[in-house]
Each structure stands twice: as C-alpha cells, then as structure tokens.
Amino acid sequence: MNRILAPLARWAVTLSIVVLAVLVAVRLWRHYETDPWTRDGHVRADVVRVAPDVGGLVTSVAVRDNQFVHKGDLLFVVDQPRYADALNQADASIASARATLEQARRVAKRDLALGDLVATETHEENVAKVATAAAALDAALAARQTASLNVARTAIRASVNGIVTNLDLHPGDYLGAGHQAMAVVDMDSLRIEGYFEETKLRHIHVGDKAKIRLMGDERDLEGHVDSISAGIADDQSKDTANQLREVQPTFSWVRLAQRIPVRIHVDRMPRGTQLIAGRTATVTILQPEQQKPAQPQPQPQPAANTQGPRR
C-alpha cells in the first residue's frame, strides 16, 4: 500500500509546485512582455532652424547660448548699414522717377497748349512718355518697399517661445541668405514620444493615461496619449531610379516587432523636472482598471512648467 502511495504523493507534491511555478511564470511574462510599456521613449521638441532672409556680415548677436527667448525677441542683426544704403538708394530712385514723370507731364501739357502746331505723333509720344514715367515711379516705389522689407529682415527675431541652443554665431561671421544660423528649441512643443512595439499597440488608445519616468529621475510624470503615428518607413522595400519598387527577398526565422512612435502629452510633472529634448524616458500606458483610482482630478501645472507642452 505504502509502496504505491509514497511515489504518488511525491509526484503530486512535485507537480503542484511545478503548476504553481508555471502560473507565476505566466504572470511574469504578461507583466514584462504584453503590458504596454517601453524603455525606448524620448523627450522630443520641435526645433526652429533660424536663418536670415538676407545675407551679410553678422553685426551683433543679442542672445547667449541656452537663453530663453520669447516669440518676437531679437536674436541677431545682419549687415544693417548695407541694407539701409539700399533703402536710401531706393528713395533716390523714387525722387528721380518722380522728377522724370513731372517733366514728361509738363512737356505733354505744353505741347497740348500749342495745339495743331505740334505733330500728332509728338502728342502720342508725350502720352506714352507720361505713362512710362508713371510706371517707372510705381516700380521705384515697389523697389523701396522691398528695400524696407530687407532692412526689417536684417533683424532676425524668434518665431517661437524657446531656448537658443548650441549657439555658435559671432559678430563678424558671414551668413548667406537662407543659411542656418542657430537652432531654437520650441518649448511649447515639448512632448514625450514612446516607441512601442507593434505587438503592444492594441492596448494603447488615444486619451489613455500614461506614466513617464525620465532616466535618472525617480519621480513620475503624468500624461496622456496624444496621438499615434500614422506611419513609419518600410525597411523592406524602396523605390528605384526607374520608378519600380525594389522589394527585399527575405525569409526570416526571427522577426522583430517594429516600433511605432506614440506621442504623449505631459499633463503634470514634478517641480524642477528637466524636460530636455533627447532625454531617455520610460513610458507606461496605464490600463483602464489602473486609471480610475490613479486619476482624482487634473491638477494645475506647477509654475516651473509654464512653458510646458502645448494643446
């Protein structure tokens, strides 16, 4: 009796331990592999590439590296004297055109008073001269407007609220029109982008609450899913020169889930959090059952975050 029961009991004990272990393993697996979280998240911001519309020597630089600038603040000035000269020249052209026009008008009027003593051809020529001179005056006026626009464009101003970064511009540098002079990180566009495996996407919906932790910072940021990227590049095919598609012939044993950018809007962050574009973040999308107790009320953002993300 005991001979049969003892091994049976042993197997029962063994198997129950194993079953328990399998249950724990499944729970761990789900925790780590299917919950929507990623360590591959980054703080992102739009970067404005500031370039002058007119070329020339940099006369003065009004900002320091890493300085916060408001929309409309002066960044730097390009060769103002030269464009001021151009404006003066345009003024002179206007005066010249005006003088020509007046003279043409006077001649026409005089010839008209003489009546039949002047040939019809001369009358016609006079009318044409007045019209040409009037057109030349209009052209000169337009040229002056352009010159005045150029003068205004010699002062380059910030187009967003942001921080000038990696500034390497000095008075005396030469800048061509359209050549990038500095970068301004748009602080209103700061957000977190989490690159989620496509296998986890079905757990992620627009509006879901998210918890963000920056690398090296123990405190959590709160946010929500703002949007999910509409597309990523297809690495299996590309277009060729003759407009035909080149598709990679592959048969992979091991396939990797691709990463889809999910844009997270930061709702609340601890005071003093340094949201620096490019920082690494770990993003967890909270599931509906986790969201209810965790969200009492949207609290006002701390003062340090006034230049926080927009929308």
Place this chain on the structure above:
Amino acid sequence: MIGEVSIGGVFLPSLLVLAIAALAIVVLLSRLLALVGAYRLVAYRPLVDVALFLLILGLLASLTTTFGLHP
C-alpha cells in the same frame, strides 16, 4: 512594469537583476532543503529546483513592485 537598475550609468532590466538574485537564493535554498531532507518528499529534484527558481523570481518581482522599488 518599469524595470531599470542603474549600475554606474549602465541601465539593466530589473528582471535580469532579480533573476540573478533569485538564482543565488535558490542555490542556498536547495542546499538547505537537501540538508533538511525535504527532497525525499518530491519525485524529481531538478524539476522542483527550476520551479522554485520561478516561484522565487515571481515573489521577488511582486515584492519589489509592492515596496515601490520599481513600479
């Protein structure tokens, strides 16, 4: 679950760190069990050792989560 343990700026998945810890614990535990003679109660010792490893790993993971070492 967020899992990262920083060792001198190198961030390891906390699961890896927990697994190493669990392995050490299981080695000690299995010695202890052998000493007590508990292995007489089971049919196949290696299977039980693996199961114990998984159980302890699960325990460590849920404990560290509860105590907020990592969320």
